[in-house]
Amino acid sequence: MRTLLPPPPPTSPxxxxxxxxxxxxxxxxxxLPSATSNLPLYILSATAFPSARSTSYxxxxxxxxxxxxxxxxxxxGLEYEVIFFAHPAEDKKKLPGWQxxxxxYGLLSRVLRKRLKRLWVVGAxxxxxxxxxxxxxVVGTAKGRRxxxxxxxxQGLEAxxxxxxxxxxxxxxxVSEQRKRRKIGGDGGEGRxxxxxxxxxxxxxxxxxxxxxxxxRVLRExxxxxxxxxxxxxxxxxxxxxxxxxxxxxxxxxxxxxxxxIWKERETALCFSCWKEGVGNxxxxxxxxxxxxxxHAAAGLxxxxxxxxxxxxxxxxxxxxxxxxxxxxxxxxxxEQMVGMLKEDAEWTVLTPTARKILRMHLxxxxxxIADSGAWNRMTASSLAVCFAPAxxxxxxxxxxxxxxxxxxxLLETMISNWKEHLAPALHSAHGTFEDRLRxxxxxxxxxxxxxxxxxxxxxxxxxxxxxxxxxNDDSASxxxxxxxxxxxxxxxxxxxxxxxALPRSQNELPPLPPRPRTSSVPEDARPPLPPRLRSSTxxxxxxxxxxxxxxxxxxxxxxxxxxxxxxxxIQPLPRYxxxxxxxxxxxxxxxxxxFYNTVEQPTGEPExxxxxxxxxxxxxxxxxxxxxxxxxxxxxxxxx
Numbered sequence: 027m028r029t030l031l032p033p034p035p036p037t038s039p040x041x042x043x044x045x046x047x048x049x050x051x052x053x054x055x056x057x058l059p060s061a062t063s064n065l066p067l068y069i070l071s072a073t074a075f076p077s078a079r080s081t082s083y084x085x086x087x088x089x090x091x092x093x094x095x096x097x098x099x100x101x102x103g104l105e106y107e108v109i110f111f112a113h114p115a116e117d118k119k120k121l122p123g124w125q126x127x128x129x130x131y132g133l134l135s136r137v138l139r140k141r142l143k144r145l146w147v148v149g150a151x152x153x154x155x156x157x158x159x160x161x162x163x164v165v166g167t168a169k170g171r172r173x174x175x176x177x178x179x180x181q182g183l184e185a186x187x188x189x190x191x192x193x194x195x196x197x198x199x200x201v202s203e204q205r206k207r208r209k210i211g212g213d214g215g216e217g218r219x220x221x222x223x224x225x226x227x228x229x230x231x232x233x234x235x236x237x238x239x240x241x242x243r244v245l246r247e248x249x250x251x252x253x254x255x256x257x258x259x260x261x262x263x264x265x266x267x268x269x270x271x272x273x274x275x276x277x278x279x280x281x282x283x284x285x286x287x288i289w290k291e292r293e294t295a296l297c298f299s300c301w302k303e304g305v306g307n308x309x310x311x312x313x314x315x316x317x318x319x320x321x322h323a324a325a326g327l328x329x330x331x332x333x334x335x336x337x338x339x340x341x342x343x344x345x346x347x348x349x350x351x352x353x354x355x356x357x358x359x360x361x362e363q364m365v366g367m368l369k370e371d372a373e374w375t376v377l378t379p380t381a382r383k384i385l386r387m388h389l390x391x392x393x394x395x396i397a398d399s400g401a402w403n404r405m406t407a408s409s410l411a412v413c414f415a416p417a418x419x420x421x422x423x424x425x426x427x428x429x430x431x432x433x434x435x436x437l438l439e440t441m442i443s444n445w446k447e448h449l450a451p452a453l454h455s456a457h458g459t460f461e462d463r464l465r466x467x468x469x470x471x472x473x474x475x476x477x478x479x480x481x482x483x484x485x486x487x488x489x490x491x492x493x494x495x496x497x498x499n500d501d502s503a504s505x506x507x508x509x510x511x512x513x514x515x516x517x518x519x520x521x522x523x524x525x526x527x528a529l530p531r532s533q534n535e536l537p538p539l540p541p542r543p544r545t546s547s548v549p550e551d552a553r554p555p556l557p558p559r560l561r562s563s564t565x566x567x568x569x570x571x572x573x574x575x576x577x578x579x580x581x582x583x584x585x586x587x588x589x590x591x592x593x594x595x596x597i598q599p600l601p602r603y604x605x606x607x608x609x610x611x612x613x614x615x616x617x618x619x620x621x622f623y624n625t626v627e628q629p630t631g632e633p634e635x636x637x638x639x640x641x642x643x644x645x646x647x648x649x650x651x652x653x654x655x656x657x658x659x660x661x662x663x664x665x666x667x
Contacts, residue, residue, distance in 0.1 A: 030133040033088040042085075047090035048076055048316035056194055057286060057310055060107050063145055063189040068094065070110040073198035074317070083126050083292045084667055087133070097137060103374045105143045108191065109183070112150035113202040127157065139170065144187065149203065155265040193308065194286040197317040208271070221478045223280045224334040228478075230383060235472040241388055241463050242475050244331055248324040248391055249288040250464045251296050257321045258395070259402035260291065264329065264502040266411040268322040276319060276327045283474055286310065290318025298466060332389075332417040337378060339418040340387065340434055344376035345426060350378075359440045361448040368441075368453060385441070386453055389414075391460040393438075411438040411516045 034040040051074040056067040076086075095104055147158060155176055175184055180203060183190050223244045229241035241249075251257060279287055288310070289296040295313035310316070332339070340348070352359065367375045370380050375382070393414070397407045415434045421427045441449060450457070467473055 030089060030091065030135075033092050042089075045081075045086050045089045047315050048074070048081065048086060049093060050312050051317065052313065053090050053093045054194075054316070055093075056109075056192075058192045061189040061192060063105075063107065065142065066095065066104070066106045067193070068106060068108045069194060069196070070108055071196040071199065072110070072112045073196060073202065077395070082527060085644060091134070091138075092137065095141070097135065098493075100137045100141045105141045107144045107146075108142065108364060109146045109148060110150075111148050111196060111199045112149060112154050113148075113199050117498045119455075142173060145174045146177055146183065146188065148183065149176065149179060150176060151204070157341070189283050191283050194288075195284070197275075197319060198286065200269055204271050204275045204278065221281065222283055222475050224277060224331060225336055226475075226478045227336065229335055229380065231472075231475050234469040235600075237532070239383065239387075240467065242331075243473070244327065244475075245388055247287065247289075247463055248328050249297055249388070250298075251291075251324050252321060252328075252392070253395060253464075254291075254294055254296065256294045257291050257324075258399045260321050261402070261404050263321070263326045263396055263403050263405050264410060266322050266324040266406065268320065272323045273326040273330060276323055277330060280327075283477070288313065288316050288318035289320075289324065290316070291321045303367055324406075327419045328392075329414065332414070333420070335420075337380065338420040339377070339380070339381045339429070342421040347376045348437075352437060354432050359436060361440070361444040361452075364437070364441050364444060364449055365452045367437075368449065385462060386455060387460075390441055390445045390449065391455070393442045397442055407439050408435075410442060411435045414438060420552040452470075486621060 033046075036046075040362045051071065053068060053070050056069055058067070059065055095106055128438045129450070147155070150158070158174065175186060177186065180190055180195060180199065183193070200238070219478065223242055223363055229242065231242060232238075233240045252263070276287075286297060290313070293314070295316070295318060297310045297318075351357075366372055367377060368386055369375075370382060370386075372382075377385070385562060393407075396405055397410060400406050412435060415431050418434060419427050419431060419437070421430075449455075
């Protein structure tokens with residue numbers, strides 16, 4: 027059996043720094059041990075594999091396995107766990123083939139396979155599950171197959187006892203899950219875990235043990251990364267948009283309360299230390315080898331936080347005041363006016379107290395420092411105001427919002443330009459106060475924002491329902507109400523109607539409704555006259571009554587109807603020239619010298635004579651020349667032809 031050789035030492039000329047850097051992205055230890063077993067936890071990311079066309083997996087494998095516990099530690103009894111994030115990469119050719127996986131599993135030492143306590147495969151597709159189970163069946167043992175568990179998504183690790191907040195999940199995994207969630211139309215999980223950073227009722231959480239407020243974690247970490255020397259000089263801050271899927275993934279990370287968020291811009295990497303009870307401050311190693319979010323993603327997340335405020339910085343209620351006092355083109359905005367607008371104890375201002383605190387504590391100091399580096403990032407106070415003004419407004423009328431946006435740009439540009447020299451000293455905001463707010467809080471409770479449960483959470487519904495049931499089923503309240511009614515303090519409620527089932531059968535039956543009279547609701551003089559051909563002696567006159575007159579009862583028997591039904595008119599044939607027939611059905615007749623054959627048999631005897639009626643239409647005899655018709659053949663002659 028082939029044995030796996032260790033990689034060459036770093037001092038060797040055969041040592042490859044590029045392969046070592048790739049191995050550090052593919053497999054790395056988690057900063058915190060497993061929450062259930064307290065064993066070392068390792069992260070294996072499939073999205074970090076390089077393309078098979080440019081890198082040899084056989085040369086890369088020794089560098090990857092060298093990052094696992096050494097044989098000496100394993101022989102001493104050390105066990106470990108592995109979380110394999112098998113999310114599909116954008117380039118399908120990055121993933122290794124099944125032949126390489128079978129070959130790799132066969133090269134693992136016996137002690138390395140035996141000391142593996144648990145292997146969680148997260149986000150694997152169906153073919154990956156079949157592949158892993160097949161490899162474990164062919165090469166492994168039944169005990170080894172029981173160590174493998176499959177989880178559909180990152181959040182599913184909570185169900186198997188893994189604390190997702192303490193796992194350093196790769197950036198590509200968050201992006202992959204966000205793309206999958208976009209396809210299926212799901213949410214970021216805030217309905218299940220509640221809000222923590224975006225759209226909360228208190229955007230500035232209270233400071234532990236004090237009445238003051240502090241900056242939320244999302245603003246504290248993103249702003250600290252933006253103001254680093256290399257990041258603040260990046261061209262196009264707040265103007266160049268990051269990928270929307272990256273910003274959405276960052277939003278989900280902070281809503282979940284992930285303890286490890288890696289920021290990386292070129293050679294600058296940052297990850298804030300995380301606190302865990304009994305361990306202390308824990309920091310990541312090899313940050314430069316990890317994947318991280320760039321500076322444009324941090325800037326986009328800050329704008330998203332302002333856009334998600336429940337009450338925007340400039341609400342709709344102040345639109346009229348802004349147009350009245352600051353909307354004129356000839357209105358000159360002075361720094362003293364801006365100080366009066368931002369003061370905490372201002373007598374009158376268009377801004378709410380929360381909006382004034384946010385502007386003083388975060389937005390204006392941040393934009394002022396970015397504008398100071400405008401020689402490198404090409405962002406002036408005017409361009410920053412143009413980029414940030416849409417995030418500070420949120421109204422139902424788009425046309426009105428566009429008109430007010432021009433005023434907000436002027437106000438914001440004036441505040442940014444005069445913050446360092448005029449506004450900050452007048453508002454008692456020292457230069458180092460902003461940097462102090464960005465440091466990691468000393469109190470452990472202030473390092474993470476509190477969770478705000480959703481409005482439609484199950485717990486709030488159960489609490490609300492229990493309160494309603496408690497009031498409705500309280501017997502003491504009903505007894506007191508009855509006592510007050512008896513004393514005459516309150517009016518008794520009206521009695522409820524008797525249910526139909528409580529009455530006797532004879533009382534339940536309602537009296538029959540009187541028959542509706544068959545009369546016309548149209549007056550007699552308004553009805554149109556009948557056509558002449560219907561006016562016949564055989565047609566009976568229809569009794570007509572007006573709506574105001576009462577119907578006259580019929581002298582007939584009471585068992586009959588009150589009014590007689592109109593008799594059907596007699597059918598009278600109209601005179602036609604083809605009806606002149608003889609004694610036989612085949613006898614020829616002549617009308618105006620036109621021969622024809624009558625095929626309708628008539629009864630024997632004298633034909634009926636039509637009575638002349640002056641009201642019937644008279645048909646004059648027409649003298650017309652017609653084309654002779656072909657005689658109709660007899661039934662016997664039809665077959666002969």
